[in-house]
Each structure stands twice: as C-alpha cells, then as structure tokens.
Amino acid sequence: MLLLHGHYKFFPRRAAVRNDWCTVCKAPRLAVGTRSLVFLHLFHIPLLPVARVTDWNCSACGNYPGARLATSRSWLRTVFLFAGFLAAVAIWILIATLVTGRDPLAQGHGRMSDGFVGAATFLMVAGIVAWQALRQRRRAEEPGAVESKAPVAPLSGDTCPLCGDLMLTRSNPRCERCRVDILTD
Ligand SMILES: [Zn+2]
Ligand SMILES: [Zn+2]
DSSP states (O other): OTTTEEEEEEEEEEEEEEEEEETTTTEEEEEEEEEEEEEEEETTEEEEEEEEEEEEEETTTOSOTTHHHHHHHHHHHHHHHHHHHHHHHHHHHHHHHHHHSSOTTSTTTOOHHHHHHHHHHHHHHHHHHHHHHHHHHHHHHSTTTTTOOOOOOOOOSSBOTTTOOBOSOSSSOEETTTTEEEOOO
C-alpha cells in the first residue's frame, strides 16, 4: 500500500533561517529551512497539493537538528518490540509445554519442568529488557537530560546570517537577496 499512495515534495526552496540546537553537532547552530509543497500521489501520479512544509537542516552538518533525538526514540521502540517478542516466545513455550507435557525447546525428550523454566527465563529476560528501556526513556525525557544543551540565542534579526546584509525592518526581518525569512524567536 505504501507504494501505491503517499506523498511527494516538490519545488523545494530555501525559505527561512533560525538558530536552533543541533542534537548531532551538540551545539547551537544556524538552521536553514527548506520549504516545499507536498503533493498526495496515487500510483506515483501526483494528484493535489495538500500542504506547505518546512524541513530544517543544520547549516554545519546538514542533518535535521533533532535527528539524534529521533533516532534514540526509534531505537527505544525497537527495544520494546524485542522485549515483546521475547515475552511472546515465553508465552508460546508455556502453552506448548502445557499442551504437549514436555519442553518444546528440547526435541522430544525434554521434561515439563524444563519447559516452565524455559518460559520463565524468556519472560525474565523480556522483563529486564523492557525495564531497562523504560529507565532509558524516563532518563531521556527528564527535562534538561536530552536537551543537555546551552541556551540557544535566537537570531537578532539585525543582519542576514547567510550574506551579512543589514536588515532594515526589525519586525519579521527578511533578506531579499537570500530570499529567506529571518526567524528571531
Ligand atoms: Zn549539526
Ligand atoms: Zn542574506
């Protein structure tokens, strides 16, 4: 289904700059926003524009400034899935032991008690993995832990950080030469 419909981004253009904390560089960086038009597509034929999105990239490393945070989240999700898989194996061993009366992991000659021990072992490992992942997540979500960052000074809006031109208007400064909005929040 993923191949049949989805979205494309068209007409990307540099549209804005702002200061942001880059989780990859672990430093305050100038982030450049690229605005593009999102088209829904069906069978790879773009149908209609649905939204304007701005993708931000660190001007030093090129990554999305929150990239490291996102990867650590998806890694934790994988760990939770793994714990779930171990728990499922434990349940399968338990059921197989109860149904057959012998250890399903030992071919043919395992005793029933071995099956229970096997199930308990898998369940215990699953519990430890899930508990560790929970601890990691809690630590990651503590305010200041992930963000162990220096405060990011917003752009002043006096000059364009790309070309250095002086900005005339203080409210919603915009560099016409670079064609970017200079975000000062
Ligand atoms: Zn960076
Ligand atoms: Zn400029």
